[in-house]
Amino acid sequence: EVRLVESGGGLVQPGRSLRLSCEASGFIFDDYAMHWVRQAPGKGLEWVSGINWNSDIVDYADSVKGRFIVSRDNAKNFLYLQMNSLRPEDTASYYCVKVGELGATIYYYFDSWGQGTLVTVSS
Amino acid sequence: DIQLSQSPSTLSASVGDRVSVTCRASQNINNWLAWYQQKPGKAPKLLIYLASSLERGVPSRFSGSGSGTEFTLTISSLQPEDFATYYCQHYYSSSRYTFGQGTKVEIK
Numbered sequence: 001e002v003r004l005v006e007s008g009g010g011l012v013q014p015g016r017s018l019r020l021s022c023e024a025s026g027f028i029f030d031d032y033a034m035h036w037v038r039q040a041p042g043k044g045l046e047w048v049s050g051i052n053w054n055s056d057i058v059d060y061a062d063s064v065k066g067r068f069i070v071s072r073d074n075a076k077n078f079l080y081l082q083m084n085s086l087r088p089e090d091t092a093s094y095y096c097v098k099v100g101e102l103g104a105t106i107y108y109y110f111d112s113w114g115q116g117t118l119v120t121v122s123s
Numbered sequence: 124d125i126q127l128s129q130s131p132s133t134l135s136a137s138v139g140d141r142v143s144v145t146c147r148a149s150q151n152i153n154n155w156l157a158w159y160q161q162k163p164g165k166a167p168k169l170l171i172y173l174a175s176s177l178e179r180g181v182p183s184r185f186s187g188s189g190s191g192t193e194f195t196l197t198i199s200s201l202q203p204e205d206f207a208t209y210y211c212q213h214y215y216s217s218s219r220y221t222f223g224q225g226t227k228v229e230i231k
Contacts, residue, residue: 035220045159045167045210047220059219095166107214109157111178113166 002026002112004096009117012086022079022096022114030054030074033099033106036081038092039116048094049081050106057106064090086121093118125149127211129223135231140201144226146194146211154190155215161225162207170209171196198228206230 008020020036035050049060049070058070069082079096093116100111126149136142146156154174159167169178171187174194184199198205211223 044225045161045212045222047222050220061219100169100172105216107216107220109169109172109212109214110159110167111169111172113168115166 002098004098004112004114006094006096006114006117009094009119011120011122013123014087014121016086017082017084018086018119020081020083020094020096020117020119024077024079024096024098027098027112029072029077031102033057033108034072034079035097035099035106035110036070036079037095037097037110037113038090039095040089040092043092046092051079052106059106083119086119088121091119091121125152125213125215125218125221127213127221127223129209129211129226131226132224133227133229135229136201137231138201138203140231142198142201142228144196144209144211144228146189146196146223148192148194148213151191152213152215155213156187156189156194157212157214158185158187158196159210159212160205160207161210167210201228 003025005023033052036048051058051070067085071080095116096114097110098112099108101108128147130145156174158171161167175187186197208225208227
């Protein structure tokens with residue numbers, strides 16, 4: 001059974017940094033691209049960032065480009081999101097997601113989601 | 124970026140009703156479209172991928188159709204556990220991901 005467990009969320013002041021982690025299990029982690037998706041309270045889903053199996057391909061939403069860095073450690077089965085220069089509009093639940101297909105691109109549908117970790121950016 | 128527009132935003136229906144949600148893309152995305160269901164306080168769950176392929180374990184009352192720019196999610200007979208918010212998402216390779224704004228299916 002696929003399991004994705006996020007951690008690292010919390011309350012942080014604007015301008016500060018936070019690193020989210022996602023521990024993956026139940027599948028061959030280094031076979032699949034992984035992504036982060038967020039959801040502001042009461043709002044819809046927003047794709048944040050993605051990374052391919054060997055970290056050769058990474059991509060970011062315009063709203064976080066230059067501030068967030070996605071990475072992975074295939075030896076430990078972990079996905080990370082380093083969030084810098086945080087803004088109040090980054091307040092959201094952040095989900096770690098696995099793509100549903102193997103392939104050369106990172107852009108596939110998401111077949112497994114973690115439970116989410118809440119990040120609140122406020123002074 | 125490709126924009127997705129869902130309609131309606133809210134849908135009121137009764138148990139046993141047949142309901143449909145539409146998702147329109149701002150440009151041709153072939154059939155690179157997925158549908159998700161989200162219940163309050165929970166993570167989204169994949170229902171349909173490749174516009175019409177049912178994810179394993181999802182009840183057969185859910186179906187997807189369409190290609191190009193117009194897509195539909197249909198629930199053939201609404202069950203109590205189906206009251207939730209539904210999102211479409213494109214995964215057209217040359218463009219970044221976008222989600223629709225969501226359709227809330229509520230009890231009439």
